[in-house]
Amino acid sequence: MLKKVLIIEDEKNLASVLYDTLCDEFSVVKAFDGEEGLRKFYETSPDIVLLDINLPKIIGWDICSEIRKISEIPIIIMTARDSDIDEYKGLKLGADDYITKPFNLKILTLKIKKLLKMEGNNSYRFENLLFDCKKGELNINGEIAELTRREIQFLEFMFKNKGLIFSREKLLNEVWGFDFEGDDRVVDTLVRRIRKKLGDYSYLLKTVRGMGYQLDENKN
The missing domain is CATH 1.10.10.10 (Winged helix-like DNA-binding domain superfamily/Winged helix DNA-binding domain)
Incomplete structure (x- = not known):
């Protein structure tokens, strides 16, 4: 059974690139705004979430916080924000990792695999x-x-x-x-x-x- 990755990203080009990169090794679900992202989280029960911060309707911080109320699945924050304050905030809310755009797709894939193989x-x-x-x-x-x-x-x-x-x-x-x-x-x-x-x-x-x-x- 393939591990399921939920991508919550409003940049459709980036979401498509991520989908194409990951679909050979994972079952991939995409959402383009925060509201859709939360709905698909409940509907699909993913194994890991790739989460943008600057999302329409519901921002990434709130999604991360909401997921953490009911689930311990890994969350990787993906954002163009590169300040220590933002990284600290993401980790404090319960994210497992933080990657700054633009990022190397191979590195992101390794991060996903590492988190999914955690004890x-x-x-x-x-x-x-x-x-x-x-x-x-x-x-x-x-x-x-x-x-x-x-x-x-x-x-x-x-x-x-x-x-x-x-x-x-x-x-x-x-x-x-x-x-x-x-x-x-x-x-x-x-x-x-x-x-x-x-x-x-x-x-x-x-x-x-x-x-x-x-x-x-x-x-x-």
Whole structure:
């Protein structure tokens, strides 16, 4: 499954160049203003965001702050502003890196790959639970739970989007694929199986009535 990059950039020529550069190695989504960028963030659940600052409708600072309220995915600030104050502000708001325009596309690509391979992105740890996304391995209290390929894909998606609520339809598209023609109740069946394997941590996968499912660390 290709990692998904969301580009939020109002300079359409630059957005197109970035798309052409990255599309061979990543699944790429583009947005040309802040409002569209936030909407596509919620709709597509990207693995990383490339974020311009001077955007129409909603500026990059506010988008960065909004994303950080609900997600820890990597954010790279792309801007023509080169002052230390702006870089400090971006990092303080939760951005993972900062690159000044004009930039080298190869360097940007390396930054993206480096962030997507960070340990925090490839594994999820909570108390005595460890899920290694790369190995597809679920370790609970020192014991390894056997997972199917679909269970691994589902857990990776949910752990990387902790706190967000997803409908059955959205989960079908992300885990089974857009061409899946079965009933969306297969999601419920999968969740029941995974909860059983999570054991004492089954409460992490919550059912949100009328909306779908959410991975949430609160026991309530």
